[in-house]
Amino acid sequence: MCGGIGSRFWPYSRANMPKQFLDLFGTGRSLLQMTYDRILPLIRPENIIVVTNRQYVDLICEQLPEIDRSRILLEPDRRNTAPCIAWAAYHIGAIDPQASMIVTPSDHLITRESIFENCVARGFDFIERHDALLTLGINPTRPETGYGYIQIGREIEPGLLKVKTFTEKPNKELAQVFIDTGEFFWNAGIFLWTVKSIKDALHHYAPDLAAVFDAGTNRFATEGEDEFIEQNFSGCPSISIDFAVMEKADNVYVECVNFGWSDLGTWGSLYDNSRRDDNGNVTVTDNIMTYNSTGNIFMAPENKLVVASGIHDCIVADAGDVLLICPKSDEQQIKVMLTDVRIRHDNKYL
Secondary structure, eight states: OOOOOOGGGTTTSBTTBOGGGSOSSSSSOOHHHHHHHHHTTTSOGGGOOEEEEGGGHHHHHHHOTTSOGGGEEEESSOOOHHHHHHHHHHHHHHHOTTOEEEEOOSSOEEEOHHHHHHHHHHHHHHHTTSSOEEEEEEOOOSOOSSSEEEEEEEEEETTEEEEEEEEESOOHHHHHHHHHHTOEEEEEEEEEEEHHHHHHHHHHHOHHHHHHHHTTGGGTTSTTHHHHHHHHGGGSOOOOHIIIIITTOSSEEEEEEOSEEEOOOSHHHHHHTSOOOTTSOEESSSOEEEESOBSOEEEOOTTOOEEEESOBSEEEEEOSSOEEEEEGGGGGGHHHHHHHHHHHHTTTTO
């Protein structure tokens, strides 16, 4: 899935260049490319499909020249993750009705990739033996308010448990209660299921959405697919797969995993996952000079020198036409700031 804007990462993540296309760690590979590299040991290249907004087709082709154009599904509108996943399931099902799927966002950071590969292999084995919708759960390390939480139930197999409940982005007090109980995991937003299982779930729990794609059953994986999507995709309800299916279905399971994971949804998550200097500063480029400054994250164009003194625990992000200076503790206000920018300047700086 590669169609999001990543607004919480503004001003670096913009509508014309969202965070999944950025090299945030100075590795020479964008988050999208890192995701592709991570999946390659698990999935044959010809079976990898990218679903994105049509405005990003050139970026996809530039960053992933290995992906044939026929395997890039271009959404005409942003309708959240359920329509995105439904389209992929119908497209894949038209090619191979017995297929299994892994659904993964293109903008997450995963470390200890050999463990990730083992977890995915075990997940595929599970869904191919059970009528199951499987999500990956991360052991929480802090009362994070920006993630969804999964409450675990009885263990079906070692490390694979029935899901009791989902809770989306609780407040800090409730998140702390979740951690204290030991019954909750972060929802990584990585899913595994067979085409049949997810299509059955869509028909049962999101019939309005399934009906849109049922109308084009004979056109998927044909020359008529793009035309059908152009004419019908906007009629899909805008809803996440969690709200549409996962919170309602009775065959949802979680695999509790122990690889390193972050959804890189915020500046704080980038700070937590980046190398820091002796003063706790993250400087993504070499053109940052700091004095008496601690606990900051600095980003700026490579051709701009940044000199900072007496700055503590802040985000300093210079994107050329926008400079953001904000305490890290206030980063949840960035969406509010974006709303104000839109009111004052329309879409100029978005």
